[in-house]
Amino acid sequence: MTDNKVLMQVRDLSVEYKTRLGMVSAVDHVSFDIYEGEILGLVGESGCGKSTLGKALMRMIQPPGRIIGGELIFNGKDIMTYDEKQMQDFRGRKASMIFQDPMTSLNPVQRVDEHLIEAIQVHFPEISKEEALQRASELIERLGIQSNRMSSYPHQLSGGMRQRVMVALGLILNANLIIADEATTSLDVIVEAKLADEFRDIRREFGVTMLVITHNIALVAELSDRLAVMYAGHMVEMGDVYKVFDDPLHPYTQGLLNSVPNIQLDEGKELYKMPGEPPNLTHPPSGCRFHPRCPMAMAICSRIEPDLIEVQPGRHVKCWLYQDHPEKSEPTLEVSK
Ligand SMILES: Nc1ncnc2c1ncn2[C@@H]1O[C@H](COP(=O)(O)OP(=O)(O)OP(=O)(O)O)[C@@H](O)[C@H]1O
Numbered sequence: 338m339t340d341n342k343v344l345m346q347v348r349d350l351s352v353e354y355k356t357r358l359g360m361v362s363a364v365d366h367v368s369f370d371i372y373e374g375e376i377l378g379l380v381g382e383s384g385c386g387k388s389t390l391g392k393a394l395m396r397m398i399q400p401p402g403r404i405i406g407g408e409l410i411f412n413g414k415d416i417m418t419y420d421e422k423q424m425q426d427f428r429g430r431k432a433s434m435i436f437q438d439p440m441t442s443l444n445p446v447q448r449v450d451e452h453l454i455e456a457i458q459v460h461f462p463e464i465s466k467e468e469a470l471q472r473a474s475e476l477i478e479r480l481g482i483q484s485n486r487m488s489s490y491p492h493q494l495s496g497g498m499r500q501r502v503m504v505a506l507g508l509i510l511n512a513n514l515i516i517a518d519e520a521t522t523s524l525d526v527i528v529e530a531k532l533a534d535e536f537r538d539i540r541r542e543f544g545v546t547m548l549v550i551t552h553n554i555a556l557v558a559e560l561s562d563r564l565a566v567m568y569a570g571h572m573v574e575m576g577d578v579y580k581v582f583d584d585p586l587h588p589y590t591q592g593l594l595n596s597v598p599n600i601q602l603d604e605g606k607e608l609y610k611m612p613g614e615p616p617n618l619t620h621p622p623s624g625c626r627f628h629p630r631c632p633m634a635m636a637i638c639s640r641i642e643p644d645l646i647e648v649q650p651g652r653h654v655k656c657w658l659y660q661d662h663p664e665k666s667e668p669t670l671e672v673s674k
Pocket residue numbers: 354355356361363381382383384385386387388389390400401402618
């Protein structure tokens with residue numbers, strides 16, 4: 338699946354949005370690796386910073402947002418040091434991002450073939466229009482769209498086809514990394530499942546690495562090799578998808594997985610409801626940001642932020658339950674209901 342060669346190292350990445358109510362700490366000192374050839378699923382409650390993180394990896398954060406610190410080391414080079422021209426090249430040739438609604442990324446007055454040819458020729462001017470068209474048709478057929486649809490405009494295609502065109506735009510330039518942000522969410526469940534299957538085939542065939550951001554826990558279980566869990570701008574758990582599902586370590590991950598309906602759920606057994614509300618990221622809780630909602634919170638949790646550390650081979654968790662500290666002996670906190 339993956340030979341554990343790191344494609345991208347994210348180090349100490351922080352992103353803030355400036356709002357009337359103050360600075361929103363949407364991604365706070367996040368560090369993790371993306372391995373070459375893997376599908377990494379990224380989950381977490383709405384507003385926890387998944388899209389911000391995805392866009393930050395491409396340096397696509399727009400004002401009032403700003404990356405306030407960190408390194409983004411891609412194939413050994415820190416793209417935070419790139420100028421805008423180098424970044425444009427990076428965004429086309431190395432990495433590409435697919436959003437929920439491709440209509441916002443596809444030019445409505447440009448046909449699919451024109452989109453693909455332009456993408457090739459901007460980055461590889463030496464390739465002729467005929468050759469570009471040839472490559473584009475082959476790829477689009479590979480992705481299950483008949484090549485006669487190449488002359489369609491985006492609005493003439495179904496949602497699933499538009500997503501495939503977006504995937505094609507990434508693949509045609511041999512991007513190493515595709516970040517899909519809720520890319521399948523607007524599709525019906527059957528098309529969604531089919532596209533998810535295709536993501537796996539695409540990964541195998543093109544050797545591309547994928548970061549898949551989704552609310553759909555079942556999809557992520559099916560699709561991903563590893564799972565990353567975010568809470569309130571922090572990366573709280575990462576690991577092999579089966580291991581995380583089998584034995585979630587972070588109390589937030591435990592709550593998140595227990596709150597998902599499961600076919601095997603015993604009749605009459607109620608789904609877990611996580612106590613409390615997601616925090617306001619203009620004033621995030623001190624220490625571990627999950628502590629006000631955590632059933633296992635200790636006194637230390639409100640005071641000192643734990644690091645995301647590797648507690649078992651390949652399993653990372655950001656929680657005092659798995660780390661020692663002189664202050665850990667303090668009594669347990671009351672949990673808000
Ligand atoms: N343009 C913006 N201006 C101000 N705040 C923003 C902006 N975009 C995002 N935020 C804030 O940053 C935080 C993270 O938002 P983000 O969209 O990254 O979350 P998300 O995990 O992708 O949520 P969802 O699952 O709903 O897509 C939220 O508190 C959000 O309100």
